[in-house]
Each structure stands twice: as C-alpha cells, then as structure tokens.
Amino acid sequence: MRLSTGITVISNGQIVDGTGKGPIANGTCILRDGKIAYVGPTESAPPPPPDAQRIDACGGTIMPGLVEAHFHATYFNIAALEDLDIKYPVEYVSLLSSVNTRLALECGYTAARSGGCLFNIDVWLKRAIEEDLIAGPRLSASGREICSAGGLMDWNPEFRKIGMEGLVFIINGVEDARKAVRALVKDGVEWVKTYPTGDAASPDANDHHTLCMTFEEMHAVVATAHNHKLKVTGHCRATEGIKNALRAGYDCIEHGTFMDNEALDLLLERDVPCVPALYFEKASVELGPEFGLPQSVIDGHQETLDGGCDSALKILRAGGRLGMGGDYGFGWNPHGDYARELTFFVKDVGFTPLEVITCATKTGAEIMGRGNEFGTLEVGKLGDVLIVDGDVLADISLLEDRSKFIAVLQGGLIKAGRLAKPFPTVVKQEKK
Numbered sequence: 001m002r003l004s005t006g007i008t009v010i011s012n013g014q015i016v017d018g019t020g021k022g023p024i025a026n027g028t029c030i031l032r033d034g035k036i037a038y039v040g041p042t043e044s045a046p047p048p049p050p051d052a053q054r055i056d057a058c059g060g061t062i063m064p065g066l067v068e069a070h071f072h073a074t075y076f077n078i079a080a081l082e083d084l085d086i087k088y089p090v091e092y093v094s095l096l097s098s099v100n101t102r103l104a105l106e107c108g109y110t111a112a113r114s115g116g117c118l119f120n121i122d123v124w125l126k127r128a129i130e131e132d133l134i135a136g137p138r139l140s141a142s143g144r145e146i147c148s149a150g151g152l153m154d155w156n157p158e159f160r161k162i163g164m165e166g167l168v169f170i171i172n173g174v175e176d177a178r179k180a181v182r183a184l185v186k187d188g189v190e191w192v193k194t195y196p197t198g199d200a201a202s203p204d205a206n207d208h209h210t211l212c213m214t215f216e217e218m219h220a221v222v223a224t225a226h227n228h229k230l231k232v233t234g235h236c237r238a239t240e241g242i243k244n245a246l247r248a249g250y251d252c253i254e255h256g257t258f259m260d261n262e263a264l265d266l267l268l269e270r271d272v273p274c275v276p277a278l279y280f281e282k283a284s285v286e287l288g289p290e291f292g293l294p295q296s297v298i299d300g301h302q303e304t305l306d307g308g309c310d311s312a313l314k315i316l317r318a319g320g321r322l323g324m325g326g327d328y329g330f331g332w333n334p335h336g337d338y339a340r341e342l343t344f345f346v347k348d349v350g351f352t353p354l355e356v357i358t359c360a361t362k363t364g365a366e367i368m369g370r371g372n373e374f375g376t377l378e379v380g381k382l383g384d385v386l387i388v389d390g391d392v393l394a395d396i397s398l399l400e401d402r403s404k405f406i407a408v409l410q411g412g413l414i415k416a417g418r419l420a421k422p423f424p425t426v427v428k429q430e431k432k
Helices: 090-106 121-130 174-187 217-226 240-250 261-270 279-287 295-317 342-347 353-368 396-400
Strands: 007-016 023-031 035-041 054-058 061-064 066-071 107-113 139-142 145-147 167-172 190-195 231-236 253-255 387-388 405-412 413-416
Touching: 007 035, 007 139, 054 240, 054 405, 061 353, 066 353, 090 107, 090 121, 090 405, 090 413, 107 190, 107 353, 107 405, 121 139, 121 342, 145 174, 174 217, 190 217, 217 231, 217 240, 231 240, 231 396, 240 253, 240 261, 261 295, 279 295, 279 342, 295 342, 353 396
Parallel strands: 007 054, 007 061, 066 107, 107 139, 145 167, 145 190, 190 231, 231 253
Antiparallel strands: 007 023, 023 035, 061 387, 387 405, 405 413
16 A cells, blocks of 8 residues: 655644553644644744645544454445345455445445455455555455354354355365365465354344354364464353353454453453444334344344444443444444544544554554554554544534544545545556
C-alpha cells in the first residue's frame, strides 16, 4: 500500500490519540512520507516547510483510523444461516466484498481483522488492497471456518448436500481438525476461526449455551495452527466454551458472552483480547420481527445481549482488552453501520467515549498483531488518521455519520471524506 510523500500538517482540532490518554485541546499532527512525525500541542509543533499540505480539522477531532475487529467482507444481506453459503455464487460474493471494503474505509475504518469468509476471498482481498487495486482497510485475513458435525454452522440436513464447501469445514474428531487447519495454511490465512459454541440463531439444537466442538478438537486446531504461526479465534458464547477456548490456547475470543469469574481469570491470566460484537444482538432484538425472526430466536438474542453487556463491562473494569466490531452483513445489521457498535457501548453498556475509542483503535490494532504500526497517533506509526467535524468525546455518534468526516487518511493519503478525490484505478501488468 502506497504512502504519501512530503509533509502533511493536520491542525485546528483536539487530538484523541487512541492510547487512552485525555485529549489535547488544540493539537497538531504532522505526517512525513506517510508516517507520524509529530503529534501534540500546536504551540510545540515544529514549523512546517512552506510547501507542506495543510488540513484544517475545523475545530473537530483528530484521531486514529478505526479498526473493525470482526469483519465479514463476504457477508451481504444475510437473512438466515444458509444464506451465508448459497445465496450468491462465489463470483458475485467476490465483487460484493470489494464494495464492502470500500464502504468500510469510507466509514473511517482504516484496518480490519476478518472474522471468517467464504472460500478464500479475504486473502485475495488483502492482496488487492495492499496493491492499491481496490480501496479498503488494511486487512488481516481469515478464511473458511471450522465447526464440528451437528454444530451451529452445520445447517445442512443429512439428506441434502448443497453448499457448505465455501463456508466451513465440518469436522469429526482431531484428525479432521488438523486436516482443516492444514488446508487453511495452504490458503494463506492469518486467523483460523472456529465455532466452540452455538448461538441464539439456532435455538433448537445449538443455542447459546450449547458446545459445538470438543476440547480435543479445539486443542488440535490450536496446536496445528500455532505450529504454522497462525492465530486461532472462536465464536464463544456458552461459559464452558469460553473456558475450553482459553485452556486450549486461543489467541482471541469472539463474543465471550457468558463470562463467569473463572473464565475471566483465565482471560486475564493470558491477556487474551475479546471482541463482544453486541450491536448485532441489539439489532436482532429490535428488528427481528420485521425480518421474520422467530420469537424464540429474538428471546435468545435478548439473553445474549444482557449477558454480553455484563461480560464486556466486567472484562474492561478488570483490566482486560476488548476490540470493537462484529457480524455486519446481515439484513438487519448491514455493512456501513459499523460505528453503531461504538455508540451502543457508550449509551447502553456504560463505557466512556474515550474507552470505546481506545478499544476501537489501539486494541483493534493489537488484535491484528500490528499495534506497533498503527492504532494510535504516535511518532513513527503509519499516518492512518480520521478527522471528524465535531467533538467525538462529547457525541460518539458522530462516528456513525460519514458526512462529518473531513478526511480519512491511510498512510498519509486521503482516501475518503470531504477532501477525498476519486479512488484511482491501477492495473499492474506483468512484464513479459
């Protein structure tokens, strides 16, 4: 991904640097060749050269680009589990996913970690973004997911064999688990996504208190993945599923919905981050009737929502790490609504805006394994910067409104916002 050249001065705004520190009321951020050269009070900033590019923050907020920590680029207008795999052909899903990555960037998300995808699309999406062929967040790629037979993602009845091969590996035992991970190694993914537990979406056989993988299968996934330097995460709602994942050596927990004190101690002992992804639950409860969700499913989502809020607050107050994002791409939780998660955590869960922004920037970058490159406004890091017209600490919901974005910078280049120019089309030809 290209970096800007020369010097860019962003001034006339408060600095919220993503580290958790309080804001700098009148701050300046200076970028040199796409990286941060200065961030701090305007009165202490070094004088820029006369030819420097200048960006006026209009008295608003200068902050790091946001990180979507549970991104499904290949999900689009999903209404039921089977839609994940058979609604569109892979060719169309590939095109839709490039639209979703552009939208994420336009929404201020300069980086994202995949939470699973169809086929191997995310690996190639990442390459296309890094080669500046399409617009999108810096991407940490996952791939096809892993679930035991009869588990949440094994929606196909035995008499019908359609789909499935593009979405999930259905495993029976540790040898199947190892085989699935080895296929993902060949695909070139960075994260292995598994399903240790069920979900409210499947109240009859695999609800949110049900286990969908054995500990032995989970341990086999981790041992094989770690051998090949891949990281492992899992959809963990049930309490015992969370504990199994942490004891098996998972690198991240998705949801962590029903977290008891023992599970919390395990999480904190290994400093494993968690991505609660709670706005999806709120949207499911509020919009479920409109989309025909059964009442049993809606009731399960309400229980999940209540438990997830309690667990997330418990993790944060105990000093744990939380990322923001999750499960956008469903009909009632569409792409483009990513920042509603941030507003929800302030208004419904009880986080402060500063805490939420730290989770959505610094911790998100750490989950991606790239906290030394971006996620905070600190000298030496990439110039991934979001400039918002307004005070996001006074009104976090400003981050939901793309019209408030003065500029979204990636490596110092303005990629979206009011100041953005049309994204260039670049086609690289192989030399003969």
